[in-house]
Amino acid sequence: xxxxxQNSPSLSVQEGRISILNCDYTNSMFDYFLWxxxxxxxxxxxxxxxxxxxxxxEDGRFTVFLNKSAKHLSLHIVPSQPGDSAVYFCAASYYGWxxxxxxxxxxxxxxxxxxx
Amino acid sequence: ETGVTQTPRHLVMGMTNKKSLKCExxxxxxxxxxxxxxxxxxxxxxxxxxFKEQTENNSVPSRFSPECPNSSHLFLxxxxxxxxxxxxxxxxxxxPAPGTGMGRGEAFFGQGTRLTVV
Numbered sequence: 001x002x003x004x005x006q007n008s009p010s011l012s013v014q015e016g017r018i019s020i021l022n023c024d025y026t027n028s029m030f031d032y033f034l035w036x037x038x039x040x041x042x043x044x045x046x047x048x049x050x051x052x053x054x055x056x057x058e059d060g061r062f063t064v065f066l067n068k069s070a071k072h073l074s075l076h077i078v079p080s081q082p083g084d085s086a087v088y089f090c091a092a093s094y095y096g097w098x099x100x101x102x103x104x105x106x107x108x109x110x111x112x113x114x115x116x
Numbered sequence: 117e118t119g120v121t122q123t124p125r126h127l128v129m130g131m132t133n134k135k136s137l138k139c140e141x142x143x144x145x146x147x148x149x150x151x152x153x154x155x156x157x158x159x160x161x162x163x164x165x166x167f168k169e170q171t172e173n174n175s176v177p178s179r180f181s182p183e184c185p186n187s188s189h190l191f192l193x194x195x196x197x198x199x200x201x202x203x204x205x206x207x208x209x210x211x212p213a214p215g216t217g218m219g220r221g222e223a224f225f226g227q228g229t230r231l232t233v234v
Contacts, residue, residue: 043120043226
């Protein structure tokens with residue numbers, strides 16, 4: 001069963017408007033949430049993250065909101081630019097003591113197209 | 117350039133071939149990962165190495181054999197693969213630092229190897 005879900009496989013937004021990408025999770029052990037951006041033929045690159053003790057984190061045009069009670073997070077991009085067109089992956093992590101590292105679980109991704 | 121380099125970028129192999137994927141990072145990270153991305157599926161964790169020791173095998177078939185000779189290099193040895201193993205294989209590294217709030221899963225990914233099994 002998918003622990004991290006991105007229910008919208010694609011999203012189209014006009015340049016200059018707000019893009020909102022959504023993500024839901026089921027595992028209460030997750031305590032850190034991340035967004036990755038992926039261009040074709042490249043690996044994912046880290047974009048922004050948020051700890052479970054916060055409900056908002058902002059970095060320039062990108063803001064991530066976390067609603068723990070709803071197990072929901074969202075990424076807002078304002079204003080959207082054509083260069084933002086990419087696949088956005090939501091990820092959640094917790095520290096696996098047995099593994100001795102943070103375990104990342106990814107969603108399937110949402111393809112964002114920003115139309116000029 | 118993310119600091120994580122994967123070779124080759126593309127690989128086509130037959131089901132009876134043996135090949136290896138290579139990953140190299142010079143970020144000073146202690147944890148390295150292999151991920152698989154199949155079409156229309158989430159990124160799937162395959163293996164985790166922490167300080168050169170394999171700490172997780174996510175129920176991966178034995179036809180995939182990882183090797184981590186040192187904390188900067190990670191290999192994925194492939195043999196007798198199936199066509200359904202065709203996918204993008206991504207290597208990543210991170211610096212786990214529990215309790216500090218640093219490196220909490222911000223993995224740095226390589227560009228991936230696009231594998232096609234024929």
